[in-house]
Amino acid sequence: MATVKLMTDAEAEAIPEVKAVFDDIRAVRGSDFINNVWRALAQDPPGLARTWAHVKSVMAAPGALDPKTREMIYIAVSAANGCSYCVHSHTAAARAKGMSDEEHGELLQIIGLAAMTNTLVTSLQVPVDPEFEVS
Structure with a gap:
């Protein structure tokens, strides 16, 4: 069981910073699926954005x-x-x-x-x- 509440899509839609990251995850991955790790991190929108930016820069950038x-x-x-x-x-x-x-x-x-x-x-x-x- 998670130590924080996993954010739903409806909850994410109400928080612009979270919605923007979730939208970017979907766009970069070409999928509507948002992993639970992102839903947990969404409880701290700045941390979510920072973590996604780092993951994207390493795992999704050409190299x-x-x-x-x-x-x-x-x-x-x-x-x-x-x-x-x-x-x-x-x-x-x-x-x-x-x-x-x-x-x-x-x-x-x-x-x-x-x-x-x-x-x-x-x-x-x-x-x-x-x-x-x-x-």
Whole structure:
């Protein structure tokens, strides 16, 4: 259960700052769907606008990484951080951007492998090889 009330579309329509962000989310994503995270953040309109602007600037702007790869990275970081909501949301987004079942399976294996080896290296306190340092 959320710690704040999720804002309905009718409530959002009555708050110009929230309506503007919800309208932009719909336009950028080409969908009428507004995720619950945005509905929760809408309780703080300036925070909603700031968060959406940041997400849009990283996830929706042109760049060297394609949109599917960005979503797959988001899945990995969300899994590492234990954010179930984000794992679900970005898995759905990655699938919508073309991630196959095979790619998803490989991604999960990489996430699991990285978690294991990160723990081993951290536990062993292995020093970084000088060859890996930027000079």
